[in-house]
Amino acid sequence: MARFLIRSFISTVVTMLLVSMLLFFLIDIGGGDVTVKILGIQATPEQRESLRKQLGLDQSTVTRYATWLIGNDWWVPVEYPIISVTNIKTGENEYWADVNGQATRWMMEDGELFALQRQPDGSTVKEPAEVWQNDSKGEIFWGLNNANSAVKWVRGSGEVVFIKTAAGIREEKDGPSQYIPLSKGMLRGDLGRSMRTRRPVAVTLWPRVRNTAILAFVAFVLIMPLALFLGIVAGINEGKPIDRFISVTSLAATATPEFVSGVFLILVLGIWLELVPPVAVFLTDDAIFQNPEMLILPLLTLTLVEVGYVARMTRASMVEVMGAPYIRTAIIKGMPFHRVVIRHAIRNALMAPITVIMLHVNYLVGGLVVVEAIFGYPGLGNYIYDAAIFGDFSAVLAAAMITVIIAIITRLLGDLAYTFLNPRIRYS
């Protein structure tokens, strides 16, 4: 048993690493030019190039992957140790340099550096700073700027940079010549910053994850007992009309794409029968708590697709088990039929589908993307979809990683359940 569990644990870790690499490099190869999306198509090549540098996209892919995975706040070439501080107003995480106990950032004005010293109330005090260091090419300084990046200023170089603001694109002289956006890394719980908003992904992502988790959890709780029940009923009645009915219906339900069943449900329940509101507008991320009935249609859609799949799996396994010699033994021993099914068959019949069901959780997540898109549900799926369409590299990455982690953890749970159900592994 130890061997089995350790194996699946190691495999889980390796899988996650592989997935993250795969995801990172895939998106990196062809993520498209996110700068066009952010700055708009009228932006000049210089403006786009400047933004690329600010986003740290001029670093090598490997460097960025390492940053994303393990963070870079402990190895960027900044003179002072980097600390992270919570912004009092937004609650978001910020990076500051620890200059002799004083949280400090820097800015450049008219070719001179100023230190911004953080006060306990969150405001800053601006003071001239004499921190230039001699380098073979002149005087340089590695410090932190206002946008949570480690930056390199070169004295007198007067770099021109373009800053995207709400009002438009602002041109600035006195810019740094190199940016390294700071991150603590995935392994240390930092999901990164959205390229689109420059805010931590976690801030916008977590409410979405919560919403999706609610939807998925309710769906799971609805689907599993129903599907297992239907599968078992069909399985013990193999070949009879009830089995035919359950099998064909579940096949039809599974084979129908979510967007088709979703649209049909809107048509039938929403427009013709007027049982539920046909369009749900989720204005805020918390809308589902105010109007829980908005969950009905997404839930039904998910249930339709997923119940069929799990029911078919369970049926197949049940049919196989009911034909097994030990079931024959139980019947010949004169056990009542309900006892044969409940005590002898179900436990064995659940062993095979349980791993499949757990594997299927990522289909559920996949289905969620579509369902959320159909109903405009403010969840993780919609988040990925929006981010992918926009090309927001780091947001896609973070959100996709979360789906993968969910999928892998459920698979691990499936393995555990399998171990528990199967004495051959439990006692080996």
Next chain:
Amino acid sequence: MSSKPVLSVKNVAVAYKIRGGEIEAVQDVSFDIPRGGSQGIVGESGCGKSTISWAIVNFLGSNGYVKRGSIKFQGQEMVGKEGEELRRLRGDQIAMVFQDPMQALNPSMTLGSQMKEVLTVHRNMSGKEAEVRCIEMLERVYMPDAANVMKRYPHQISGGQQQRVVIATALLTNPALLIMDEPTTALDVTVEATVLDLIAELRREFDTAIMYISHNLGVVARVCDHVGVMYAGEMVERGTVEEIYKNPTHPYTQGLIRCVPKLGADKASSVLYPIRGRVPPPNNRPVGCIFGPRCDYRQVKCEEERPALRQFPNGQSVRCHFAEEVDWRAWKPTADVLPPQIATKTGQTPILQVDGLQKYYTAQGGSIRDIMGLNKPRYVKALEHASFSVPKGSTLGIVGESGCGKSTLIKTIIGLEGSTAGDAQFLGVDITTHLSERDESTIRELQMVFQNPDSTMNPSYTVGQQIGRPMARFKTVPKNQIRAEVVKLLKAVRLGENYIDRLPSQLSGGEKQRVGIARALASSPDLVLCDEPVSALDVSVQAAVLNLLLELQAENETTMLFIAHDLSVVRFFSDYVAVMYLGQVMELGPAEAIYAPPYHPYTEALLSAVPIPDPSAQQKRIRLEGNVPSAISPPSGCRFHTRCPRKQLLSDNGQICETTAPPWQNVASEHHILCHIPKEKLIEFEPVIREA
């Protein structure tokens, strides 16, 4: 015997509905079993013997039903009985034991809960009472550590113990009828012997009527008083065990007895006579006597009229028109079943020399330390110190129970596994390496015949393609002549040219095995390794295939290694025999020497375990205790010492066996025994079998 039989089967026919009609798996079977009686049912696969037992408990599946006749159990009609009434009888009054205990036990329930439920359901016992009763019953079937076994799962105990649990479960309610369907077929011969002893003993002590189904005449002779012989869905002969074996009357029964080698018979002095033809499929049975087309005594009447089962004054019943005229002793083989005379000529030049061959597999440990690689790696010592040489043109038979290393030995020689130490030479070429490192000519000279006819041929290719492949691969035959060469080989294995385009699914088991032999011979190898080539075949087909192998060997002067678990077959087929136990050769010598004293104590135990199809033969009863030890940590000293029934012959009860590896004793020319017991004492052993 009491007047009213426990079970009375009268003219029963069982049919299965299939698409576009139905097939009668059983036609017209009748027999009675009295209280305490035991009825054996013998027949080849597909003869319908299991179907009868399913009909008795009315468990024929959704498409089977009893078409005619009646089955009365204690006076109640069983045909058509269902629901609660049937359920109350099953498991309480009628119990069954099946072939494969591992399959018959629920893998995810403890043995205790599987046993107890019989009592809690049928006898309304409390769990506590049931527990006590189950432990008693387990002790009754000699299960060591019974209380502990109750808490275990099926995979945690050995096959023999599993079957004991199944038998104990069946006996818990003291049923009136116990049906056993090949209960020992999946077990090794020494385990089989102990289980058969148990059944025979229980039969005497419980008042249970037993219906015992088997394909093996010897097994039935050991546990039954009456036997019914089935052929193609009919019972062709019925009588007491003694009558049937001493005076078989139906030509099929006679054929069955003639086609198995007697233990101790060899190819030089005796001949196996196969039954010609094959069992007709259920949807295409002949009009007259079902056995007619295969019968030596066939007459016109046999083709026109189906004979009835007629009872004779001595109590024997025979389904034959000419039962009175058929004389078992006056039978003469007809030309088509008569094997050609084989002059055994074995050269003295050794073709294969094996010296201290060893094969270890790395064992996977289960603890965390094992996985981290902290513990010393452990090995499954599958084969150790194997030494022998095989002269050209002769056959070395290898016997031993499962796990004794005989398959590993063959795999190592043929190169499917590389050896880990030792030396092996084939015609002077080193063959200790894996196949991929051998040169093509060596590969070509070593070929193999496999056990399972259903998996020996690739279902996707025709017979011709599969026999032709080795010729194309080794380029022994020019491309355009391959087809002609294949036809030649087909003829050599007695198959017609029209087989060349058939797919394996169109062949019977025996035919597939012939094709397998032809494929092995296609590259004209010098050494053929036969891995249980006949053990999956029915006995009547077995004889024909054995004869074929003998003949081909004589023609081509092929050398053979012949693995089998059936000691009579090995004895019949081989010139030399090696007996293996737990990865080691224990005894090696000419075949006739192995089967008579002096024996190795293990050989002696094996021989005494073989079920002999002759109720009058005297067989010494030696039973091995315990299980075969693990090959990861085999016993020190002599590997057999943990189970050896003879070690008390040595001073201080065989202390030396536990500490020191035994020496090879040369008891006669070419006959070696690996044992501490001095050969003078070994020679004093009585022969295991004394024929009456």
Next chain:
Amino acid sequence: MTVTQPILGSTLPKRPSAIQRAWESFAIVFDSTVGTVGVAMVAFWISVALISLVWTPYPANATDFIQNESPTLTHPLGTDHLGRDSLSRLMVGTQVILVKTRLPDELFGYTLPFGDWPMPVGVAIWGVLGSLTLGSLLGLMAGYQGGWHDTIIMQILDALIAFPRIVLYLVVISAMGQGDLVVILAITITGAPGVARLVRSLAMDIKTRDYIRAAETRGESVWYIMFWEILPNARGPLLVDGMLRVGYAIFAIGTLGFLGIGLPPPDPDWGNMVNEARPFIFVTPWPVIWPSIAIASLVIGLNLFADGYREELTRYQK
């Protein structure tokens, strides 16, 4: 069993042709009611696709009719919000998934010589063929060779399987842009792990058979054993799996079309048709209903087909 034919190599019986044998092994599906219904549904859509190549009632992209019209005699399935004939669009919508693949003008910098000619056979089918090929190769290596081959291959496939499928599609398509070949690639990548798992388990079963031992003792190469001894015996389950996968592929193409990132215009796409007509669902439901029914019936048909075939296959093996 005795033989009485002395002449070698003459008057050999004719062996049934490969096509004949293939048809015979396929025809068992008609023994199953479910399977026959499935075949009929699939055959219906294939015929629609073939007919649409030569004839449609109106050009699929012609917008010169009344908008959002319910079914009439002139427009049996009605028109959509741009006044296009729904029947024509539905018919043409079958083409790219089933019978043709549009090639780009250039690929990896090379100009393709085909001009405007599409490649025969649709995107769904090419994608499935791709995943069957890749999956079989990986599955055979993992299943037959075992050991570290198995560990590495399965680890990578596990990683691919861990992705929610739609996320993988999103990533691939956002990485490579829209296009028929990209969709084929996406289907191949997402399908291959499943095929590989199937083939691996089949190979692990088949490799224990004696005929594999026989091939090994003949010293056959690993590749010969994998592709000539094992693969042909996996064809039944693979065929079933392939049919199911064509269903999944059409499912996925529809979903991508619905999300607006599927097959590129100008050909109509069922999923996209649903998406475009959805805002007008209160005006007229028909433009949403037809493509929905079409896609559901085609996928269900393929599933029924596969189910029926599998059932008969196992029945014949018994």
